[in-house]
Amino acid sequence: MKIDILTIFPEYFDGPLRSALLGKAVEKGLLEVRVTNIRDFTPDGKVDDRPFGGGAGMILKAEPVYRAAKSVMTAGSELIMLCPTGERFTQDTAESLAVKEHIVLINGRYEGIDERAAELLAVRKISIGDFVLSGGEAASMVIIEAVTRLVPGFMGNPESLSDESFIDGCVEYPQYTRPAEFMGMKVPEVLLSGDHGKIEEYRKNKKRKVKA
Template sequence: MRIDVLTLFPEMFTGVFGSSILKKAAEKESVSYHLTNFRDFSANKHKTVDDYPYGGGAGMVLKPQPIFDAVSHVRKESVESRVILLCPQGERFNQRKAEELAKEDHLIFICGHYEGYDERIREQIVTDEISIGDFVLTGGELAAMVIIDSVVRLLPGVLGNEHSALEDSFSTGLLEHPHYTRPADFRGMKVPDILLSGNHSKIEEWRLNESLKRTKDRRPDLYENYINAQKEKNRTE
């Protein structure tokens, strides 16, 4: 997978792309990262990328020309690209979206600043508008980092255990079950006996029940969706 990030602050990504799983994924050549400062594509002699909004109002708006030209430049090697606009007005990001994007060969992220984007950017070059939550950030860089991290870890061969991503919270529709490791007794707090039994079918049953219980308590919306999906599945079988 190739990932291009269009940003006014490429230095923000250096530590993220050079650490942990994202670094290992690049070393395994599962992904390549490319940072582009779209200010470099400004046709204005002062290299400005924003201007006042028509009709008045607070804040500045990103101009279309630098972003159009920057996207055209990074698309040269891959015409079939998903162009993702980080925006609080976008689709709420979730695990299903991460799984969808992980199947792509080329992702382009546009990180905005200021008051917003010229609408022609949305209309002509963007394939996806994504928000990571109902709040506003200074810019799109942190949102891009979150999405890239969640996508790259799903690429084949990136995680040491291929089953890890399949069992993550949200991948199954439920929150993940509790985990324990050694020692079995830590300051009087003991690991559930079932996990020490060696009975794998009983362990899987316990984990499912714990996932159901945790999801019902913490995310009743997910629990209801899961139960309804199971009912629908049983009706069609």
């Protein structure tokens, strides 16, 4: 899978993309990630201006965003713009993106991106929730984390995916590890029994349906 990130703060991604499983996936060639600075597509580095009609804040200009996207797009690219008006990101969304060969993540800042860029590029708008962030970069990392772990070979143990929260519309059962007793609180006896049938039934009963 190839992922292109368009942002005016490329340094935001320096650490996360080199860490943990993401970093290992890049090293193994399972994942290729490129970060493009939208400022590079302006003559003077200026990417924002005041909104027509007045109002607080600044708006990212359409031209540098459009040009940056065009520089990385291919025929099969999935263009995603992170914004609060987009569809809600869910596990189903992650699964649909995990089969794509190329994803382009367009990150807004300030009061958003000139709408003409979204229309000209025919982007898919996605929101990770009903709250305000300073920009799309954090949302992009959420999407990258959720999507790439579904790519074959990314997880060390493929069985980990089948037991995770949201896979079957449920939240995963409670988990415990050693010691068997901590501050007077004991691990449920069934988990210490060695009876795999009873353990599976216990875990099944402890799963909770995701709220609609």
